[in-house]
Amino acid sequence: MTSADTAQPEGPKPSADAEPLEFRAATKRYPGSPAPAVDALSLEVPAGEICVLVGPSGCGKTTAMRMVNRMISITEGDILLGGRSVRDRDEADLRRHIGYVIQQIGLFPHRTIAENIATVPRLLGWSRTRIASRVDELLDLIGLESDIAARYPAQLSGGQRQRVGVARALAVDPPLMLMDEPFGAIDPINRDRLQNEFLRLQAQLRKTIVFVTHDIDEAIKMGDRIAVMREGGHLAQYAPPAELLAHPADDFVRDFVGADRALKRLALQRxxxxxxxxxxxxxxxxxxxxxxxxxxxxxxxxxxxxxxxxxxxxxxxxxxxxxxxxxxxxxxxxxxxxxxxxxxxxxxxxxxxxxxxxxxxxxxxxxxxx
Amino acid sequence: MTFVLAQVPEGFYRDRSESDTGCVANNGVCPDWIVDNLDRYVDPFLEHVWLVVASVACGLLIAFPLAVLAYRRRWLIAPVANITGILYTIPSVAAFFLLLPITGRGALTAIVALTAYTLLILFRNVLEGLDAVPDEARDAGRGMGLTDGQLLWRVELPLALPSIMAGLRIATTTTVGLAALAFFAGAGGLGEPLEADKAFKSNVLVAGGLCVVLATALDLIILGAQRMMTPWTRSRAAS
Incomplete structure (x- = not known):
């Protein structure tokens, strides 16, 4: 078992630029279920943009996201990151180079904040000093005091934990981030603040991001592009928020974005x-x-x-x-x-x-x- | 071939004619006698410690991999739990009898039997600890590229430690009590002097008291180790 603990031979990588992501008729079928969970999903996310997958529960948005880092295997079709199929890459290595943020955050309760943030750098065999300075840098980036580094997750507030979750996902400066309802468990006031903070952060970092939510308001606020999905894993419309609000493709999308489209468009302007x-x-x-x-x-x-x-x-x-x-x-x-x-x-x-x-x-x- | 159980050196503990003051003759609690004769209990005490430590260590060595295996392959849980459950219900003296033809008189027989008693507790607690690992920690770990082995050693087992250590404490305390019967298998321990002079209160007090001291001491040692190994469980109070 210990052999798996040793550092990867490839060593540290320089900070990576964002890479484009492309779903090519990506399909997920579960054995014994006639209908696919994700049905031939095709869409392109330009490098450095936030693509929000939004839709009612059971629409396959989380499944689609989890196919990108192969937490869920791809049945048919392909997903390309930086032009390279994720299916050709070593599973663990692929995941180490994709930021991963989930709703429950999933900080390791037995690890300090610094150790949590250092998870992937340690997997990649970074030196102690490099890890330490990166942790400081990230805590600063997410606006947390450095004295928090020695604390355990249970000692933090929900909002602080969420920020640490983002910092942990950013640790090795991955070209792509996957975020599954990252603000879903936060109370509305703090959620709003965290969303704004994250958008500010993204303005600096320009990562390619796949962001899953069931909340159309959040989708409109966070997304450069929004993929509205409907039950059965179908893509109903893929468009920038303003276009989605101005020209819903069909009744499903019109219903989903809601009657207050005009008000929602206010959320698009600063x-x-x-x-x-x-x-x-x-x-x-x-x-x-x-x-x-x-x-x-x-x-x-x-x-x-x-x-x-x-x-x-x-x-x-x-x-x-x-x-x-x-x-x-x-x-x-x-x-x-x-x-x-x-x-x-x-x-x-x-x-x-x-x-x-x-x-x-x-x-x-x-x-x-x- | 006959099996002679409880071969107690008759007279060794009974031989108290020299110090035959009123107290000793009356089988009372005699501080003077206890002070003078405490060294007689050193060997049985050390035997007792060895029986407990060896049995719990062997138990952990067997139960731990079984639990880890059953954690990944759930179908193993029922058979392992059933078998260890049956072992747990065999009366210890009967277990010593059953083992004598195989392992003979001595510590080995006692350790095999005592080990068998720890399995159920340890298996259950290791498995329970692993099952209690938060799903999101597991998901985040996998999502960040930890392999199954890394996830187990770096995330799942550390988080299962409180439950594993709790199992160790129960198993150890139980084994201290059961090991007092190990003299039936010719393995010595504190049960031997206890049995040799049951009527003499001073003897019963010292031998029984040492069992209690041993159980408490081992429990505190494991508790201390747990505190050191799981600092995060204490930090919660500070939040």
């Missing part, structure tokens, strides 16, 4: 992408801060020395909205705090503009198909 209002910016000492040419908000917004919003006028509480938020989140935030205007801030917290419900309505009205 606050930074719409022309924002500008308010007169005033410093706390009363002097004007910055150019005040075209202000269209009738209230003064008081900012501190770093340009961060402090209050409206003399005593109005400010509702802050991150410029990376979606219009849907922004609208929801405005409705929730029952305010007319929200101050849009950048990553440093400085004001970049002002958003209102009217402005969001304007965006919807402009884009609504006649």
């Amino acid at each position: 606050v930074r992408d719409v022309p924002l209002h500008q308010a007169p910016l005033i410093r706390e000492d009363g002097s004007a801060a910055g150019a005040q040419a075209n202000t269209d908000v009738p209230y003064d917004l008081v900012v501190d020395g770093a340009g961060r919003p402090v209050r409206w006028g003399t005593d109005g509480a400010v509702h802050r909205i991150d410029e990376d938020d979606t219009l849907r989140d922004a609208l929801s935030g405005l409705l929730a705090s029952a305010v007319q205007y929200g101050a849009v801030v950048d990553a440093a917290g400085a004001v970049v503009g002002v958003i209102s419900i009217d402005l969001i309505h304007e965006v919807v009205r402009r884009e609504q198909p006649a």
Whole structure:
């Protein structure tokens, strides 16, 4: 048994670039079952994009995902990673070079956070020092303090565990990540935060990702492309989110994306992408801060020395909205705090503009198909 | 060929004429006698330790691979559980009798019988521990490219340790008690002085007390080892 524990001879690889993934009529049939679980699935995922497999339970989305790293064997057809059939590769080696995140996360309870993250690097025979520095790097990347490294999974919150799960999957910088409902077990508030964090991370990393969910909202939010699947492992439509919402291929897809398609499209746009209002910016000492040419908000917004919003006028509480938020989140935030205007801030917290419900309505009205 | 059981050196423990104070003559609990005669119990005690350690070690050596095998090939569970279950129900003295023609008088007979008694407990606990490994840890491990062997040694067995160690503790404590009957097979142990002078309270107290001390000590050693080997089970309280 110990021979399997020794390091792989191939040694460490340099950080890999994302690779394209292609399903070629990939089919999964279980013996004794007449209908295939995945039926001749064909789709291409360009390198560096998130492909979301979405559909009702029993549609074969998880099966399709698990065929990629051969956790489930391919009956017919093929799956190509970087142009190379996954069927030609050694099973264990293939899996070590594909990030794997599941809903229950599956951290090893008996291993510390650092050891969990080091799982695949150790399998690949990385040196101790290389592993240690990679663990530090990853903890930093996912925004966790390094003192967490020596703790055990049971000592972490659900959200922290989820982040560690992602870090563990990223450990050897794989060209492809498989994520099966990665945020499914997280409460809605934290799920939203983790989704945003992950999208920010993906903007840096540009991995090819296959992301499975049953939640169409999550699919729309996370996906560069969405594959809607229906029972029997059929692909109903494969399109970018905006196209899916604007032109559902059939009644099944139309029903599945839901009646609130217009609202969902708001989730596709970020606050930074719409022309924002500008308010007169005033410093706390009363002097004007910055150019005040075209202000269209009738209230003064008081900012501190770093340009961060402090209050409206003399005593109005400010509702802050991150410029990376979606219009849907922004609208929801405005409705929730029952305010007319929200101050849009950048990553440093400085004001970049002002958003209102009217402005969001304007965006919807402009884009609504006649 | 006759089998003579319980060949106790008659008179060895009874020979207390020299110190025939009132207490000893009355079969009482005599601290002076205990202090003077404690060295007589060293050899039976060491024999007892050897019987227990050897039997539990052999039991683990047999039950552990069987459980690992049955974990992968589930059809093995029923036959192994049945056979070890039957072994467990044979009265120990009967087992010594049955083994005498094969293994003869001595430690071997006792160890074979005592080993047989540990199998059911150890097999069950190893298997239970492996079955309790969270599915998601197994799935994540496979998904990250651990081979079956790596999964077993690096994930499944470490996570089964608390259950395995719990089985070891039960098996050890039980065996300390059963080994007190090993003198029937001519294997010595603390049962021998106990049987030799059952009427003398000082003797019964020391021999019986040493059994209890041994059981407790072994239990604490295994518990300590478990604590050291499973630090993650303690960390939960800190969360």
